[in-house]
Every structure is written in C-alpha cells, then in structure tokens.
Amino acid sequence: MKKSLNFCFLAGAFAVLSLTACTDEKMEDNVLPQPQNESAKIQQPGEKEKICSYVDQNWSSTAVLKTALKTTTDTNFMNAQMAKIISLWGGTSLTFRFVDDPSNANSTYNAISYSNGKIYYGYAIYYDAKAKGGDIVNAMILAHEYGHQLQYRYNLPSVNESTARPNELEADGFAGYYLRKPNGYNKTNFTEIATAYEFAQSIGDYQTTSAGHHGTPPQRRSAVRLGFLLGQYDLSATDFDYNFFYYYQGVLNGTYKMGKNSKNPEIDAYMSQYMDELRKIQSGEISAEEFKNLK
Ligand SMILES: [Zn+2]
Numbered sequence: 001m002k003k004s005l006n007f008c009f010l011a012g013a014f015a016v017l018s019l020t021a022c023t024d025e026k027m028e029d030n031v032l033p034q035p036q037n038e039s040a041k042i043q044q045p046g047e048k049e050k051i052c053s054y055v056d057q058n059w060s061s062t063a064v065l066k067t068a069l070k071t072t073t074d075t076n077f078m079n080a081q082m083a084k085i086i087s088l089w090g091g092t093s094l095t096f097r098f099v100d101d102p103s104n105a106n107s108t109y110n111a112i113s114y115s116n117g118k119i120y121y122g123y124a125i126y127y128d129a130k131a132k133g134g135d136i137v138n139a140m141i142l143a144h145e146y147g148h149q150l151q152y153r154y155n156l157p158s159v160n161e162s163t164a165r166p167n168e169l170e171a172d173g174f175a176g177y178y179l180r181k182p183n184g185y186n187k188t189n190f191t192e193i194a195t196a197y198e199f200a201q202s203i204g205d206y207q208t209t210s211a212g213h214h215g216t217p218p219q220r221r222s223a224v225r226l227g228f229l230l231g232q233y234d235l236s237a238t239d240f241d242y243n244f245f246y247y248y249q250g251v252l253n254g255t256y257k258m259g260k261n262s263k264n265p266e267i268d269a270y271m272s273q274y275m276d277e278l279r280k281i282q283s284g285e286i287s288a289e290e291f292k293n294l295k
Pocket of ligand 1: 144145148167168171
C-alpha cells in the first residue's frame, strides 16, 4: 500500500512539472507559440508530443498523447477510417491522436475536434464503444468529429443558433452520410446505422470544444437519418450543408411542404418522400425502436 502511494505521489509531481513545461501548448487553440530558443523544435509536428506528456486543458493532467491504440488491429482500423473520411470529403491531412491515461482510465472517455486541425480520441471511449457496439460506433463517432473539421474549414453550419445545436445536428448528419457512402463505411442497411447511432448517443458526450446543447435525442436521430438519405447523392461539404438545413429547417418549422429546393430538383424529388418521416422522427412520433427498423 505504502509503495503504491509513493508511486502515485511521484507520478503526480511529474504531471505538475510537465504541465508547467507545456503552458504554451495549452494555448495553441488560440495563440501561436511565443518565439523562443526552442521554437524551431516546437514547430516540428510531433516534437511537442515527445516533450510534453500534458495534453491540454480538456483532458486530465495525467493523460498522454499516443499515435496508437492497444493493438495494431485497433490502430489500423481507426487510421483507415480517418483516411477514408478525409478522402470522402476531399480533405487534407490532419493530426489524429489517441489519448491514454493509465492512471485514470475513465478520464479519456471523450473525443474532441479542435479548430486547428486536430482530432484527439480517448482510449476509454474507443474501447467501450467497441465492446458494446462494435467497430461501426467508433466509425460513427470519428465521422461526427470530422464533421466539426468540415465546419471549421468551410465556415459551417450556415445556420446559427444561440447553442451548438446546429453544429451538433449537422455533425450527426455528416456521420450518417459517411456511413452510407460506398466509398465510406458502405452500410446501405439503415438498421445497422440506427443501432450504432443509438449506442453512440447513449455514451454520448463526445463533444466539440464549443459547449452547449446538442439537440434532443429525437432531433439527433432525424439528423442522422437525413444525413443517411443525402448519402444517396455525391455532395461537397457546402452542398451537404445547404441540403441538410434546407430539409432540416423545413422539418423543424413545418415549412417543408411549401418550398421547393430549386437548387437540387433531383434531390428534392427523392427527399419529398421522406419529409413526413423526418418530421415524425423529430417529433418522437417514430420511437427509438421504430427508428431502428427504418429501411
Ligand atoms: Zn460534436
């Protein structure tokens, strides 16, 4: 007992030292590192990870960044998903890292998309999602996080509210789209996606750095469904946004029967079949169970 106590104390002391050493990095979401003797080194991608064990203020002080999960299979799966998601949206590379905290494993139950082109994915959320819902849940969470990268890059969503709801609903939509696409996760059977989504949402606070309302569960379900339906078409991120909110706002406001999506008449003909269904998902008239049985 005494031994492990001492060990904990030492580990804690080390964490405090690391934290002090990495104060500059903590600010990197907003501020460029101050010029200093080590600046050449610090600007090298990956170099900071060797110097600092402290991740940032969103993670526990004992958390560390890693380039791998526990097994090569897990790491390869996630890296392959990341590459596919990036490629689907025609994106450039980003910094994708895992966060582990051996001394406080549950603290990494999170996945975060940063505005400066980084996605950090916690060990705890990865392994819990895999154990309870399978690979598709991690693919969905990752596609949701990448949706936030698209929002940063293209200044989306085009709809603003006082909460993060449109950002989160659209990220759910981006995930539904990715899961359907043949060059994405390639699941044309919606039931599997719906089941994965129910699980992803239940473990839910996988979050962006912006705080706030994510939308009600029925709203989030209808967002995933809408993204899945739009996966019938090949859309750029900005076209996705246009169509997503065209139909989503219509569903929310009850105006979906009045207007015509003249920008994309073909999509409109297809989507008009689903407007009532989307409204019923959003209102809760289609239950979580019924949601899983949609075609
Ligand atoms: Zn999010």
